[in-house]
Amino acid sequence: MSFGFRVGVPGMSVRVSNRGVRTSVGPRGARLTAGSGGARVSSSFGPFYASSSLGGTRRRAASPSPTQLERARKQAERAQQAAERDALIAQLTEMRRQMTSVHLDEFWPTRRPQLAPPPPVDAAWALRQAEEFHLAGVGRFARAERAAARQRAEVDACAFAASEQARQHALHGRLVAEGEQWWAALIANEEDIVCEAVNVAFADNPAAGCAVGVTGAVLSVVIRQPDIDSLPAQMPGFTAAGRPTLKNVPKRERTLWWLQTLGANVVAALREAFATAPAITAIDLAVISRIPATQQLGFVAYGHWTRAAIESTPWRTPDDALRFLDLGTDVACAVNMTGTGTIKALDVTPSLAALLAGATDEDAESADHPAQGAAGNALGQLDAQLSSREDPSAPTPDIFALRPFAEWFDPRSSPGQSSDTWLTPGQTVVVGGGGQLRVEFTFGGADADLSLFLLEANGLVSGDADFLFYGQPTSANGAVRLLGKSGANGTTMEHGIVDLDALPLHVERIAIGINMDVETGLTCAALRDARLRVTNYGAGWLFSPQPDPALRAMVVAELYRRDGWKLRAIGQGWADGLGAMAEALGVQVDSPGS
Structure with a gap:
């Protein structure tokens, strides 16, 4: 079957333009127009020509011409240049004001x-x-x-x-x-x-x-x-x-x-x-x-x-x-x-x-x-x-x-790793101007106790409250504390804390002492691998006192103020034990008969 195209309406005219396709039917006096732009009826009778729309009122949106686009572009450029100029003027004005x-x-x-x-x-x-x-x-x-x-x-x-x-x-x-x-x-x-x-x-x-x-x-x-x-x-x-x-x-x-x-x-x-x-x-x-x-x-x-x-x-x-x-x-x-x-x-x-x-x-x-x-x-x-x-x-x-x-x-929870230095008897080192010192006494072979004495400039305690031992482990203001013992594999460690920043001003020295249990009759010679370790954040010092068989109590080391705080290794003591050491450092010791 071949292709066929038929216009079956008598008198129909077709007009084609870039705005669409339109058809007209009827004589010029009363013509019906349909297609792009809607349907309209036109009449040419009388001295006037009239045309009425039969459809909606929608009108075609007109697109801007190239001349209009160029004019708008130039206006935008001038507005942008004016804005940039005004901004630069304001910037230069403010700069001169600030400079002068x-x-x-x-x-x-x-x-x-x-x-x-x-x-x-x-x-x-x-x-x-x-x-x-x-x-x-x-x-x-x-x-x-x-x-x-x-x-x-x-x-x-x-x-x-x-x-x-x-x-x-x-x-x-x-x-x-x-x-x-x-x-x-x-x-x-x-x-x-x-x-x-x-x-x-x-x-x-x-x-x-x-x-x-x-x-x-x-x-x-x-x-x-x-x-x-x-x-x-x-x-x-x-x-x-x-x-x-x-x-x-x-x-x-x-x-x-x-x-x-x-x-x-x-x-x-x-x-x-x-x-x-x-x-x-x-x-x-x-x-x-x-x-x-x-x-x-x-x-x-x-x-x-x-x-x-x-x-x-x-x-x-x-x-x-x-x-x-x-x-x-x-x-x-x-x-x-x-x-x-x-x-x-x-x-x-x-x-x-x-x-x-x-x-x-x-x-x-x-x-x-x-x-x-x-x-x-x-x-x-x-x-x-x-x-x-x-x-x-x-x-x-x-x-x-x-x-x-x-x-x-426990100052060990604070950041920093310790680098220990061994001390010899009589050696003095600087431990810093402040911070928390951790004092550890580690030993084996027999039982011993750690004690701390807070001394004034005369080398004596100001009162019994400045003598810390197992029966009184904390100083009056909490700056110095004994934290007890712990042990494993035959070795015991007793430790304490000295907060240098919180010490009372009258405390000029701190004696670090150890003593044997008097009732056992043992001397310091019974201790095995005894050593004192003092740490202050990133630094540490070790001292091992001599196991003297004539001593039952000794001051292992002392801390003292002098352009900061210093540590001196000592290792000297008393044959009569804790009572003699405490009395020598100013503690009022009751006699057995009192």
């Missing part, structure tokens, strides 16, 4: 350090810590064991809270003493303290600077002023019609801008140095920058300014920064405000010339040797170190943070 108003900041004067005392230790918190530690590993239905663990926790919680409170008060006292010592050195104008304090204050300044010395009450300061070539070539301006725009900066105006920035940095350094060092009465200040003509470092300003002149001057506007030229004595500035706005290096004194000779051009070296850019620049190194210090907005660690109960109860 740094001297208007508030510089708070340094005050005597004040440190609030530590808060009291919460007894309920200490009890929870102790119970959690002692109940670890105890079954829920082991009622007797849990009751015993809670009893031990109550006893240890009191000692733990007292020990932590004493440690915190000792730390507070030490920090207060250090603060007083620092303040006394600062107001005495000790050179290293004053320079360090001023350099820390300068660390966030836009112009790198440092204090380099103190002579009497006069501080010497050097500033590295940013080069004039670092200023932008354009600045905000206005067109003849009053619209904001960017314009090139003339050389004279550029030099004036740089001079105003120089004055702001100088005044800011002077005000901050005077605020930081309260006993400084005058400042000799010199400014280093790169000379445009030679591209070499040179002095562009220097002078002598007194505290009275700087602090009596009101600093309210950016233009006030230029008053540094009038407030000092022997002031020299390299800016030559001629028609060309030239900057020329100054002739300097021999001391300034020597300082400049010792300063390496960091930028010039980094261009030739990037790896060594700031290696030889002492000023640049110091500024980099101070600028890289911790963010002051970061949270400050709590210096009075409480230790976990487990660390207090």
Whole structure:
């Protein structure tokens, strides 16, 4: 069957265009049109021609022409350029404001350090810590064991809270003493303290600077002023019609801008140095920058300014920064405000010339040797170190943070590995300025007891409470504790804890003693492989006393204060046992008949 196509409507006309296909039926006077665009009826009778739609009112959406698209693209480009220009204008305006108003900041004067005392230790918190530690590993239905663990926790919680409170008060006292010592050195104008304090204050300044010395009450300061070539070539301006725009900066105006920035940095350094060092009465200040003509470092300003002149001057506007030229004595500035706005290096004194000779051009070296850019620049190194210090907005660690109960109860739970050193009789070693010492006495062959004596400067205890033995294992404030014995394979170890930070101030020495059981009649010669081990976090010391058959008690070693804490190996004792040793160290020993 062949393909066929039939138009069966008489008088039908077909019109085809890029808008679709339409058909018309009927005479011109009354014609029905159908197809793309809907059905319509048209009439040409009378003087008018009318056409009515028979379908919906939907109209074709017109697409934009290429001319319209190009016009819209150009408008978007102009809007983007205007937005970028406005953003750059705002950025340059803010940059100039900051550069020329740094001297208007508030510089708070340094005050005597004040440190609030530590808060009291919460007894309920200490009890929870102790119970959690002692109940670890105890079954829920082991009622007797849990009751015993809670009893031990109550006893240890009191000692733990007292020990932590004493440690915190000792730390507070030490920090207060250090603060007083620092303040006394600062107001005495000790050179290293004053320079360090001023350099820390300068660390966030836009112009790198440092204090380099103190002579009497006069501080010497050097500033590295940013080069004039670092200023932008354009600045905000206005067109003849009053619209904001960017314009090139003339050389004279550029030099004036740089001079105003120089004055702001100088005044800011002077005000901050005077605020930081309260006993400084005058400042000799010199400014280093790169000379445009030679591209070499040179002095562009220097002078002598007194505290009275700087602090009596009101600093309210950016233009006030230029008053540094009038407030000092022997002031020299390299800016030559001629028609060309030239900057020329100054002739300097021999001391300034020597300082400049010792300063390496960091930028010039980094261009030739990037790896060594700031290696030889002492000023640049110091500024980099101070600028890289911790963010002051970061949270400050709590210096009075409480230790976990487990660390207090057994310092071996704290981080660090011990490296032991063997001691000989009479040998003395430094064990540190603080921390928790762990004292261990390990032995075999016979039974012995460990005892600790908290001694004053005269070598005697202040009272019986300072004598720790199996019947009184904890000191009054919990700083020193005997933690009992443990044994395995015929070897026994008794250990104790000495919290150096929490010791009372009257304790100058701690005697570490051992004694044999008097009733057995044995002497120290019965001990096998006896040794004392003292550890303080990452360090440890070992001492093995001689098994003397004439002794039943001995002071194995002693701890004493002298520029920190030191440990001395001794190994000497008494034939009459614990009673004789305790009485010799100031303990009131009751006679058998009393």
